[in-house]
Amino acid sequence: MSIYLYFLFISLLVLIIFKKLLPSKRKLPPGPTGLPIIGNLHQIGGLLHSTLHKLSLEHGPVMLLRFGVVPMVVFSSKETAKEALKTHDLETCNRPKLVGNGLFTHNFKDIGFTHMIKINTYAIGRDPKCWTKAEEFIPERFSDTSINFKGQHFELLPFGAGRRSCPGMALGMANLELGLLNLLYFFDWSLPNGMAIEDIDMDEAGDLNIAKKVPLELVPTLHHW
Template identity: 45%
Template structure:
């Protein structure tokens, strides 16, 4: 675990992955307790509001080249999963944010670090990074339309 905390680029890759591909594109519904004016919009009291994390995390107002996978955008950045800047909110934010966020992030970091340590990865014959279909199916969660198949190749001997 100590070594994982030093893997800054891995953390950048995980942030960028969850920015582009949030597990839940729409955060849990919230209900307004009073009427509120938000920008040019008037939202009446007792209105159910859905927050589109997918759209926020791809907004060109906040992100340069928002549709591109650029993990380096998080190097030397203070943007974190807590959603304080409202640019990266795959776990929600504030009082209604996901209470399992620290455990979830630590679990992904641990699993990814171990998968990368113990294996090299290969795409099926005829596929490369340039011709992968990254089309997604949207619903309460996001899934790839065509599953990504990769093959682990052990590079260590036991």
């Protein structure tokens, strides 16, 4: 058994050396060095968007990662997001024909699966070139500006842009606004037990679905009409 493991180790080592020595036919973006088989999975922490932001500060706004053997290009700036979603949108919206996707889409005749391209809106939202005091929570910054969330301004892309924009944007905004307006219209809201705004914990938790680490607690007071 040890002979087979030794042979496998030597084979992987030779494969890595040849891959490093042979010139690549494709001009790929820079990125962190990965490991055989798993790629860069060992470098991804609990909060994906935060990890990608930290890696982009080291490797640049266009970065190549490998999740296993699957390559993923990460765009982390307003300018590169515009290039990917608007200027070169035809190249970034095609469908890789994977076996699993073909089974789920009736041989690619239904929903389209695209290449793994990640627009890191978390990093764009913390770019000092786009926002003043980018690390601070200042909702008033959107009051007197023409920037909106509909995909025309690449500083703010909650629903994406171009061919990669979310088709449910209008429905999502209607549901959000209706629910929020009802809560604000019928109730007054306050923090419990004399808690101050500065005491609110804004830490995050989760993996793909991000939520507050400590749930926000508010006390509603019904309006008297």
